[in-house]
Amino acid sequence: MSEDTVLVVIGANGDLASRLLLPALGELLADHPEHRLHLVGVGSSGSTDARWRKIVRTAFTAADAADALGASVLSTPYVRADASTADGMRTLLAALPEGRVVLYFAVPPQIAASACRALRPRDLPTGTILALEKPFGSDEESARELNDVLQALLPERQVFRVDHFLGRSTVLNLLGARFANRFVEPVWSAEHIAEISVRFDETLGLEGRAGYYDRAGALEDMIQSHLLQVLAILTMAAPATLGERDVRDATGAALRATHVWEDDPVRFSHRARYTAGEAAGEQLPSYVDEPGVDPARETETLAEATFEVRDARWSGVPITLRSGKALGAPAMEIVAKMRRVRHLPEGFTGPEEPDELRFGLGPDRLSLSINVNGGRDPFALQRATLTTDLGVGAQRAYVDVLGALLDGDPTLSVRGDAAEECWRIIQPIRDAWSRGDVPLDDYPAGSHGPASWGSPGRGATA
Numbered sequence: 001m002s003e004d005t006v007l008v009v010i011g012a013n014g015d016l017a018s019r020l021l022l023p024a025l026g027e028l029l030a031d032h033p034e035h036r037l038h039l040v041g042v043g044s045s046g047s048t049d050a051r052w053r054k055i056v057r058t059a060f061t062a063a064d065a066a067d068a069l070g071a072s073v074l075s076t077p078y079v080r081a082d083a084s085t086a087d088g089m090r091t092l093l094a095a096l097p098e099g100r101v102v103l104y105f106a107v108p109p110q111i112a113a114s115a116c117r118a119l120r121p122r123d124l125p126t127g128t129i130l131a132l133e134k135p136f137g138s139d140e141e142s143a144r145e146l147n148d149v150l151q152a153l154l155p156e157r158q159v160f161r162v163d164h165f166l167g168r169s170t171v172l173n174l175l176g177a178r179f180a181n182r183f184v185e186p187v188w189s190a191e192h193i194a195e196i197s198v199r200f201d202e203t204l205g206l207e208g209r210a211g212y213y214d215r216a217g218a219l220e221d222m223i224q225s226h227l228l229q230v231l232a233i234l235t236m237a238a239p240a241t242l243g244e245r246d247v248r249d250a251t252g253a254a255l256r257a258t259h260v261w262e263d264d265p266v267r268f269s270h271r272a273r274y275t276a277g278e279a280a281g282e283q284l285p286s287y288v289d290e291p292g293v294d295p296a297r298e299t300e301t302l303a304e305a306t307f308e309v310r311d312a313r314w315s316g317v318p319i320t321l322r323s324g325k326a327l328g329a330p331a332m333e334i335v336a337k338m339r340r341v342r343h344l345p346e347g348f349t350g351p352e353e354p355d356e357l358r359f360g361l362g363p364d365r366l367s368l369s370i371n372v373n374g375g376r377d378p379f380a381l382q383r384a385t386l387t388t389d390l391g392v393g394a395q396r397a398y399v400d401v402l403g404a405l406l407d408g409d410p411t412l413s414v415r416g417d418a419a420e421e422c423w424r425i426i427q428p429i430r431d432a433w434s435r436g437d438v439p440l441d442d443y444p445a446g447s448h449g450p451a452s453w454g455s456p457g458r459g460a461t462a
């Protein structure tokens with residue numbers, strides 16, 4: 001029989017644990033009752049095993065997985081320890097039951113980093129896995145320094161830099177759509193694709209997260225992390241296998257080749273923040289009036305930037321990444337716009353639009369828009385769009401992340417070198433913004449962004 005897992009949630013009393021991790025764990029265990037685990041809660045404040053078990057039960061019940069608690073969870077001890085100190089980490093490690101240890105840091109990244117710095121390799125039971133949430137470091141240098149700390153503790157394949165977008169079903173579907181279709185794979189290059197846009201417009205505002213978000217902003221919160229991972233999957237060369245090494249080598253190579261379009265962040269990046277308005281039926285104050293926001297920081301709530309993957313497959317294709325909060329409608333999708341046909345036979349009437357392949361990132365769907373004819377006017381071109389729902393939805397992202405963690409498979413977590421690259425890629429934009437070279441525009445909450453930006457995904461014509 002395989003060893004039991006000791007899943008240690010550091011930050012047991014926090015929002016991430018109760019809102020995302022525990023419901024996802026409940027779902028995972030309901031689907032995979034073969035897992036056996038001790039679920040240890042760790043917090044710096046006093047609590048009890050019973051109170052922690054209640055948090056777990058509430059989250060499992062919300063996920064319709066209450067039975068999984070009795071079936072798969074062997075125990076739910078709570079340990080009081082300050083994980084940011086060496087003493088705290090030792091206290092918690094000494095209190096763990098026997099089994100394969102997975103330490104999940106559901107705490108602010110500075111605490112996770114201090115905890116890792118406080119550890120010595122001999123403190124960690126053989127085979128321990130560490131899971132860290134974003135942001136991983138705060139720039140390329142600090143990410144490298146943290147990677148060095150981790151490398152001294154554990155082999156890379158035991159470090160999970162969690163990016164839940166890599167568990168989103170549409171993002172996973174990109175692999176199948178790209179590499180398992182003869183009519184996609186050969187045309188997935190600059191020769192046939194004119195531009196790509198990845199957009200993640202949310203209607204939600206700050207949701208009380210000023211403490212984190214006001215320091216991060218949209219560029220770091222979404223583009224540096226999730227959307228660059230999506231870009232990597234969209235543009236990577238075909239891996240020989242879906243094994244951890246092949247996939248992460250390929251995404252790493254794509255990121256290493258990625259640069260701001262024309263190396264000109266002043267022209268090819270934009271930032272803005274919301275003013276008062278109504279989004280998703282909720283009245284929102286101006287971002288600067290949200291509780292906890294420091295107006296002097298000039299944090300953007302909407303960011304857009306265009307990149308190029310400078311390799312033989314992609315040079316010359318603008319790839320625009322955009323994400324923001326408090327926008328008028330959710331718009332979450334990847335759009336690959338094809339080039340026009342080399343020669344359109346004379347005689348067609350009607351507009352010939354570039355073909356488009358769209359991947360919806362919520363709802364998750366795939367749609368292909370092409371030109372056809374044969375209607376009442378037999379040679380008039382018209383648009384036909386074929387759409388299909390895909391996958392199981394974004395809410396499963398953490399289920400897949402946790403499943404991979406319990407299976408010890410890091411394929412869909414961010415490798416150390418990729419984490420550093422993502423900071424390197426956005427650094428010229430951060431520099432231009434902090435010099436004040438790119439204006440901080442504004443947009444009313446509930447609008448589609450600053451009117452002067454035009455339509456998103458306009459790529460290198462920006």
Ligand SMILES: O=C1O[C@H](COP(=O)(O)O)[C@@H](O)[C@H](O)[C@H]1O
Binds near residue numbers: 164222397
């Ligand atoms: O990591 C984050 O992602 C969410 C969007 O992802 P979703 O799966 O919750 O839709 C974003 O709202 C948040 O600001 C960011 O930190």
